[in-house]
Amino acid sequence: MFCIGVDVVCRWLDKHSFDDIVDMRYHLLVLYGLFCACNFQVMLYGVVWTFYFILPIISGAERTHVNDTFTLRPNTCLMALEGQTLPIAAPCVEAKQFNERVVKLKSLVLSSSVPLSLWRFWSGNSLNKNKAMVEHLQHYGVISSKKVAEVMEAVDRALFVPDGSPPYLDSPMSIGYNATISAPHMHATCLQLLEENLQPGMRALDIGSGTGYLTACFALMVGPQGHAVGVEHIPELVSSSIQNIEKSAAASLLKEGSLQVHVGDGRLGWPELAPYDAIHVGAAAPEIPQPLIDQLKPGGRMVIPVGNIFQDLKVVDKNLDGSVSVRSETSVRYVPLTTRDAQLRNY
Ligand code: SAH
Secondary structure (H helix, E strand, O other), X not given: OHHHHHHHHHHHHHHOOHHHHHHOHHHHHHHHHHHHHHOHHHHHHHHHHHHHHHHHHHOOOEEEEEOOEEEEEOOOOHHHHHOOOOOOOOOOOXXXXXXXXXXXXXXXXXXXXXXXXXXXXXXXXHHHHHHHHHHHHHHOOOOOOHHHHHHHHHOOHHHOOOOOOOOOOOOOEEEEOOEEEOOHHHHHHHHHHHHHHOOOXXXXXXXXXXXXXXXXXXXXXXXXXXXXXXXXXXXXXXXHHHHHHHHOOOHHHHHHOOEEEEEOOHHHOOHHHOOEEEEEEOOEEOOOOHHHHHOEEEEEEEEEEEEOOOEEEEEEEEOOOOOXXXXXXXXXXXXXXXXXXXXXXXX
16 A cells, blocks of 8 residues: 555646645645544654655755756755755756656655554554454565465464564464464464365364364364364363463354364374364474374364474375375474473473
8 A cells, every 4th residue: 555655646747847746835734634533543654744745855966847857956955845945056958867866765665564554564453463463464465365374364373472572573472381272384384284174064173172262263164064172181271271272263163163162182082073174283292192193084184393303294085095195394492292291390
């Protein structure tokens, strides 16, 4: 929007002489005032645009049309704003130099769009900021799936991170009990790897469900006809994850029972609803637990970090004949899939 605005202003500037602009200053001011009354952000844009007008003047770059060629009267003072364009010296400067200066000014104005968009990011409401986070991940190619983007937009991350943590930062964050909520790019990566196995009506198991964020995303993807089951071994995290989900877009699925979160040892899976089309493990196992392989449906896929200090995100596909193929997607750093005691003793 901002760049389009700058472009419109630049085109408009090209069509009008400086004197035209000065003549219209009151109309422009009223128009700007009206916009400001509508939206504070417009006021900020206006300030930056105004710089576009002012800077050429204070830097002596007033221009007039002479036979369709730009000429410059340098050292024009700020009083130009008052309509008193008083060139102190009048030697003409090459149009080329003028254009170079305008190009510099344009880039200055455009570069100010970065802090502006950051400001927009931090000042919007929670869902807008969550959307901006998803757009950021799309922009950097982490999210390419429309469905994953929609689901991550729908589930506001702010509901899942502890108070005081910046929810939209692309970083893991502590959730207590020596556990973390994974970074948004990791959630996005896992959702994309599992997308084919999270179609409406399918079954998904989320081991080490922690805050419940990913379990909620799974539930939205498989819908009311499917099942999304979270298994977490810290009871306090299970309780808080249920509270988080109750505030989220997946609340109705929790109420209806297609989304469940249980206290349990995730290394054993959750046999009650097996087999699963998708299994996600949110903690690093020294090796892939056999019960999880057993609970994977033929044609199903599991995404699991494997390793101790050096870990790989493994993609485990169960073929239709029951055989299993495993590949490494990327290097990762997760907390261990372990016993509750070891975790509470900080491993
Ligand atoms: N995916 C979640 C949490 C990731 S942290 C999120 O993004 O919010 C890993 C989680 O695995 C922690 O909550 C930890 O308590 C849990 N965990 C570790 N070992 C476990 C086990 N054996 N069984 C169940 N949960 C386990």
